[in-house]
Amino acid sequence: MKLNPQTALIHAPRKAPQYINTIQAPLFRASTIIFENTDALFNRHWTDDYDYSYGTHGTPTTYTLADSIAQIEGGKYCLLTPSGLSAINLVNSCFLNHGDEVWVADNIYGPNMEHLRNLEKRYGITVKVYNPIDVASFQPSEHAKLIWLEAAGSVTLEFPDLINFVKKAKAHNVLTALDNTWGAGLAFNAFDFSAEHLAVDISAHALTKYPSGGGDILMGSVVTHHKSLHQQLLRMHAIQGIAISGDDAAQVQRSLASMQIRYQHQSQSALKILNWLKTQDAFAQVLHPADPDNISHDFWKQTCLTEQSAGLVSVIFKATYDLAAIRQFCDHLKLFKLGFSWGGPVSLAMLYNLNEMRHTEQAHLKPGLLVRFCIGLEDADDLIQDIKNALEAI
Ligand SMILES: Cc1ncc(COP(=O)(O)O)c(C=O)c1O
The missing domain is CATH 3.40.640.10 (Type I PLP-dependent aspartate aminotransferase-like (Major domain))
Known part of the structure; x- marks a missing residue:
């Protein structure tokens, strides 16, 4: 059937094959799905x-x-x-x-x-x-x-x-x-x-x-x-x-396809950064369940595969650091970007006030201002240096 231009623009002459073999599954975009009959x-x-x-x-x-x-x-x-x-x-x-x-x-x-x-x-x-x-x-x-x-x-x-x-x-x-x-x-x-x-x-x-x-x-x-x-x-x-x-x-x-490799890399970087953070004077507490000093470490250990502990690590600053100082710390971070979420290639930091977040008594947590680091895919030593520079700046 010879089509007028407006119809030809909609009904393409070539039909996609029912099946060809590709590495990634074919992409279907659909609201309407056409019934055969x-x-x-x-x-x-x-x-x-x-x-x-x-x-x-x-x-x-x-x-x-x-x-x-x-x-x-x-x-x-x-x-x-x-x-x-x-x-x-x-x-x-x-x-x-x-x-x-x-x-x-x-x-x-x-x-x-x-x-x-x-x-x-x-x-x-x-x-x-x-x-x-x-x-x-x-x-x-x-x-x-x-x-x-x-x-x-x-x-x-x-x-x-x-x-x-x-x-x-x-x-x-x-x-x-x-x-x-x-x-x-x-x-x-x-x-x-x-x-x-x-x-x-x-x-x-x-x-x-x-x-x-x-x-x-x-x-x-x-x-x-x-x-x-x-x-x-x-x-x-x-x-x-x-x-x-x-x-x-x-x-x-x-x-x-790359999720497990990314997850492992971020887990390992987080553990390296955790161990360095624990040596720093600025922090009252460093929070990560794979840390043997963590209150929930045994629960993590009995459930999780070792080395698989995600890329999140939080720090509670000592009370001598006020909000202004911690905001300054966050503003001095260069590789860590200030933003919500995690799991991506770029490391992120986020500031929280624990006193406003908890509803019950949490004896195991020091009160105060907390920064959560979400470790990306950068080199862990560069990330440590970034935190070090920001700490020195305050
Ligand atoms: C533990 C947890 N669950 C669920 C969500 C919600 O995910 P989404 O941002 O896709 O709505 C988030 C987001 O930060 C999260 O951290």
């Missing part, structure tokens, strides 16, 4: 991830990434979301109902706490805070529905007593959700992390960090190994419309 339309099953019906449910590109993430984390099913926070919110909105009690660690990722406080105010959910290194502080009532675990926790990096928290939660029929961003599926297997093969029910992961690896893509995932949990999440995911772009999925898939 009405039979295919009427027999579609959008809940089946090998049945393609509309872009929000998934394409071969997004399902390829979802399967890879499920495999890395040791789970069976995975949903992808537009950010790590939306993955967390998917879990909260899927499982929490009016009257339910949810437990969060005091060192939980801050926006998760904010989301839950928002639900508490508006929907009659009760938020309870526990101490991540004291399982006795977790006292579920008969209304307890969900506990969030984070290993290691945000900013102060305590590694929780994962084994006993999960055992206690299971004994009380409480769903266990882990923010698995720090471990990334590499430091430990969230679905088989003890000699007794303990597993969390749900793992939420900010793929923005290590899987993306570039500091330039936002994405999250929710992995389970229970079909029934996955089906509930899948339906909530669909009605919330929290789909991801095929381009972003292809970029993250491409970065997965």
Whole structure:
């Protein structure tokens, strides 16, 4: 059929082949997915991830990434979301109902706490805070529905007593959700992390960090190994419309090949920097779970593979350094950039006031101003020199 120019601009003469063999999986961009005929339309099953019906449910590109993430984390099913926070919110909105009690660690990722406080105010959910290194502080009532675990926790990096928290939660029929961003599926297997093969029910992961690896893509995932949990999440995911772009999925898939090498490099650099930071007079405390002096070291050791401890290390400055001095320190850093997030090639620093962040008594933490370093892929000695120069400047 001879086409007029406007139609020819839309209907290209060459069709992409059904299959050619390439290193990276082909990229599908889709809102609309074309049905072969009405039979295919009427027999579609959008809940089946090998049945393609509309872009929000998934394409071969997004399902390829979802399967890879499920495999890395040791789970069976995975949903992808537009950010790590939306993955967390998917879990909260899927499982929490009016009257339910949810437990969060005091060192939980801050926006998760904010989301839950928002639900508490508006929907009659009760938020309870526990101490991540004291399982006795977790006292579920008969209304307890969900506990969030984070290993290691945000900013102060305590590694929780994962084994006993999960055992206690299971004994009380409480769903266990882990923010698995720090471990990334590499430091430990969230679905088989003890000699007794303990597993969390749900793992939420900010793929923005290590899987993306570039500091330039936002994405999250929710992995389970229970079909029934996955089906509930899948339906909530669909009605919330929290789909991801095929381009972003292809970029993250491409970065997965180097993730373990990057993670190991950043873990090793962080350990080297940790040991140097511990020799410095300016700091009241250096926080890293692989440090034998750390209060949560034994919990880290019993769960994680050695040498796999992410690229985060925090310092609490001695009280003699006031906010002005610490701001000056941050402003003098050259290789470390001031910014949120982690897992990318560029090292980052972020300033926090611990006194404003914790809800319960944290006897193991010195009060005060904290700087979290996120170690990138630069040479560790250069990063040490950068911190040294900034310390000398104040
Ligand atoms: C532990 C943790 N979980 C989740 C998130 C949320 O990820 P995103 O920035 O993709 O929303 C972050 C982001 O900093 C994080 O640090």
